Amino acid sequence: xxxxxxxMLAASAMASTVTPSRPCSTARRSCxxxxxxxxxxAFRAVQGLGMGALQVxxxxxxxxxxxxxxxxxxxxxxxxxxxxxxxxxxxxxxLIADTSWLGWRWCFFIAVPxxxxxxxxxxxxxxxxxxxxxxxxxxxxxxxxxAAGVSVLLIWxxxxxxxxxxxxxxxxxxxxGGAAILALAAWVESRVAEPVVPLHVIRRRTAALAILxxxxxxxxxxxxxxxxxxxxxxxxxxSPTEAGLLTIPLMVGxxxxxxxxxxxxxxxxxxxxxxxxxxxxLVAGFLVLSTLDHETPLPLVSGGMIxxxxxxxxxxxxxxxxxxxxVPLRELGAASGTIxxxxxxxxxxxxxxxxxxxxxxxxxxxxxxxxxAGLPVSGSGGGSLNVxxxxxxxxxxxRASYGDATGHIFLISAAIGAAGLVAAxxxxxxxxxxxxxx
Numbered sequence: 001x002x003x004x005x006x007x008m009l010a011a012s013a014m015a016s017t018v019t020p021s022r023p024c025s026t027a028r029r030s031c032x033x034x035x036x037x038x039x040x041x042a043f044r045a046v047q048g049l050g051m052g053a054l055q056v057x058x059x060x061x062x063x064x065x066x067x068x069x070x071x072x073x074x075x076x077x078x079x080x081x082x083x084x085x086x087x088x089x090x091x092x093x094x095l096i097a098d099t100s101w102l103g104w105r106w107c108f109f110i111a112v113p114x115x116x117x118x119x120x121x122x123x124x125x126x127x128x129x130x131x132x133x134x135x136x137x138x139x140x141x142x143x144x145x146x147a148a149g150v151s152v153l154l155i156w157x158x159x160x161x162x163x164x165x166x167x168x169x170x171x172x173x174x175x176x177g178g179a180a181i182l183a184l185a186a187w188v189e190s191r192v193a194e195p196v197v198p199l200h201v202i203r204r205r206t207a208a209l210a211i212l213x214x215x216x217x218x219x220x221x222x223x224x225x226x227x228x229x230x231x232x233x234x235x236x237x238x239s240p241t242e243a244g245l246l247t248i249p250l251m252v253g254x255x256x257x258x259x260x261x262x263x264x265x266x267x268x269x270x271x272x273x274x275x276x277x278x279x280x281x282l283v284a285g286f287l288v289l290s291t292l293d294h295e296t297p298l299p300l301v302s303g304g305m306i307x308x309x310x311x312x313x314x315x316x317x318x319x320x321x322x323x324x325x326x327v328p329l330r331e332l333g334a335a336s337g338t339i340x341x342x343x344x345x346x347x348x349x350x351x352x353x354x355x356x357x358x359x360x361x362x363x364x365x366x367x368x369x370x371x372x373a374g375l376p377v378s379g380s381g382g383g384s385l386n387v388x389x390x391x392x393x394x395x396x397x398x399r400a401s402y403g404d405a406t407g408h409i410f411l412i413s414a415a416i417g418a419a420g421l422v423a424a425x426x427x428x429x430x431x432x433x434x435x436x437x438x
Contacts, residue, residue, distance in 0.1 A: 031108040059336040068325040069432040075317040076262015091244030149181035215346035216420030220413040222347030235403030253309020279421040282311025286414035294403025329437040365401035
């Protein structure tokens with residue numbers, strides 16, 4: 001009999017590759033063939049369906065085979081691989097973008113062989129005890145409402161302050177509408193048999209605090225670190241390949257801290273000290289990078305990135321382990337999915353919010369700089385990011401504006417990370433159990 005979890009993992013891998021319009025092609029390949037922005041977004045959405053499922057199912061499969069105490073070591077390996085992929089992706093993408101005979105489309109094509117190899121490897125080697133639940137129902141209504149509510153709020157955050165004022169009917173409609181949709185989603189989740197976000201799980205102290213800390217870590221990490229590549233390219237004038245190489249210290253920090261802390265967690269059976277330490281180091285790293293400007297010495301930038309990497313490596317996967325340790329095996333998927341969802345949600349909100357803050361500060365700073373230089377300010381807020389094509393006086397102002405504004409968003413990231421640190425401090429100390437199930 002086919003293994004249920006293997007089928008789900010395989011289906012998720014296939015979802016990363018199959019698109020509605022080309023059943024035998026891949027989502028990544030389709031992204032490469034996209035002819036306009038709308039097509040690219042649609043194909044990326046399909047790719048995201050598979051990726052979202054894989055993130056959760058990897059945690060579930062590991063949890064179904066390995067006890068929480070031993071799981072720390074494997075979560076460390078998983079965190080190391082994620083770190084390597086996270087940093088290697090932009091680095092490889094920059095190299096591809098700088099290669100004239102490849103072009104941006106190969107940023108998507110190059111991932112297809114790896115996806116196919118992973119699909120084949122899972123089919124051949126993954127063997128987990130089959131657990132069938134014929135009465136299981138998928139909460140499509142709750143999932144749709146949550147996605148719709150979050151999307152409306154993200155769109156509002158992206159455009160407020162630029163396309164319309166904070167105090168406007170658009171704000172009332174979008175912010176109020178998004179909140180109303182999420183309230184309806186919470187009502188649905190409290191009544192369905194198999195909710196996407198199980199309310200009885202997130203009401204528990206450890207689960208609630210771990211989710212809050214993971215949300216803050218995701219918001220700070222993704223929202224802050226995603227702008228490092230842009231800082232190096234726009235604020236410092238490096239090429240995409242050079243910018244990717246300059247982010248390697250971030251990967252090194254995550255790689256070593258996740259693997260080492262994972263082994264220490266398995267050895268000691270305690271997870272809270274590593275989460276708290278990681279959250280504190282993460283905040284310290286953001287505080288270092290909050291001093292960024294367009295002339296900050298690169299060793300200082302690298303030091304801040306290493307601290308962020310160490311903090312992420314010690315906290316991100318261990319927060320998942322903390323919540324998994326409190327739930328029985330039958331709730332493992334729901335618990336893992338919930339904390340992964342909120343971490344990704346935090347990252348998405350972080351990118352949108354910090355991106356909006358950065359854009360506003362850069363626009364104001366460029367306008368101020370152009371005014372002081374006696375240059376025309378008209379159109380300065382929406383120009384091209386191709387700094388090399390700008391006249392030298394204008395390029396200097398743009399680089400200085402972007403480099404100086406980047407430090408501000410890391411200061412905001414530090415404040416968000418501090419909220420995660422507070423949540424981590426209130427986690428209940430617990431010994432990781434030796435059994436797979438409660």
